Amino acid sequence: MTVSDAELTVETAGPVARIVISHPGRRNAMTPAMWRQLPVLLDRLEADERVRALVLTGAGGTFCAGADLGDLDELLAAGDASIAVAAEERLAACNRPTLAAIEGACVGGGCQLAVACDLRIAAADARFGVPPARLGLVYPAPATRRLARLVGPSAAKHLLFTAELVDAERALRIGLVDEVLPPDGLAARVDALTATIAGRSRLSIAAAKEIIDDRAGPARVAWWHRRARDSGESREGVAAANERRPPVFRWTPPAG
Known part of the structure; x- marks a missing residue:
């Protein structure tokens, strides 16, 4: 079954549901409509007792290049009350195990979504970055704390202070991801891991x-x-x- 809502697509196969981020031409940047739709989709999937695990991934070989900044004044005024933070918090609180399957760019809001998942499996070509210091923005407090809990204070500060992209191997070393696979092996590993989790x-x-x-x-x-x-x-x-x-x-x- 495939259902499309705005630019997020949900695919279900047995006990595993997959939410696919799709925004062609913008490297899957999250629009305001997509941020608003994510909690709705999570509510729907949690209500489906057949779903035992969730995968979040991106279409076309890219996870998510961040948030579509759009109206900067609105973004600055919202602060930690933004729709993006609300969506990430809903993802983090999902009562199903969640796994981010990451290819290509996983930057900014995309990295926040990945960190809000329980597990992160990356292809060797994945790249990660947290760019607020390059943009003069304040990274949301919930996302900052979640990142620091995951990789530790020093690694979190390095990512936040430099706004540099790091490759998948460095992401693995600092604990940002759990496994790194060749690009052609990512899908099979995600399927195997989610099948194992769904059976527990x-x-x-x-x-x-x-x-x-x-x-x-x-x-x-x-x-x-x-x-x-x-x-x-x-x-x-x-x-x-x-x-x-x-x-x-x-x-x-x-x-x-």
């Missing part, structure tokens, strides 16, 4: 995501432990391991 316990993954992202206090962690006990997920997982068979996990994230 959704309860385990959802709990791990909340805890790692520091969105689960003690009461919420205790709630997750109760769900693991009461849902039967743990018993099924242990039984499957003992019986040397694939587990059948049935827990689904609660609506909302």
Whole structure:
């Protein structure tokens, strides 16, 4: 099934949904309409219980060259209340595991989207950059903190202070991406990884995501432990391991 909304395309194949950024002629720069549409698409996909993992990628061999700056006065006035920040925060809070599959340019707003995903797999030709210091802009605080948590304060400052592009190998060394593949091997690796994730316990993954992202206090962690006990997920997982068979996990994230 393929559904197009503005310049974002959603493709679903079994339990994996793929959101494709497409803006021909602008290296997939995100327009205001695209920023507004991303949370809508995420809401729709989260409501589909068949979807167990999400992939964010770009069309035509480019991930995303950033935000279409458009009305600079509007951008400056919005600050951290911008539609771009709202879209990134919604992506980061998605209750499905998210993976950015990155080719070509992953710059500015594109890099922010990639960092808002749980995992990042890059082709060897990918290039990454965070350009606000070249443009005289202030990088949004949520994106700055998320970047620093991912790569560490020093590497984040290097990216932000220099606004230089870094290649995929350097991105791998500093922890900006998790794996680097030859361009012709990226799709197969993304398919294999998402298939593995889709077959794991959704309860385990959802709990791990909340805890790692520091969105689960003690009461919420205790709630997750109760769900693991009461849902039967743990018993099924242990039984499957003992019986040397694939587990059948049935827990689904609660609506909302």
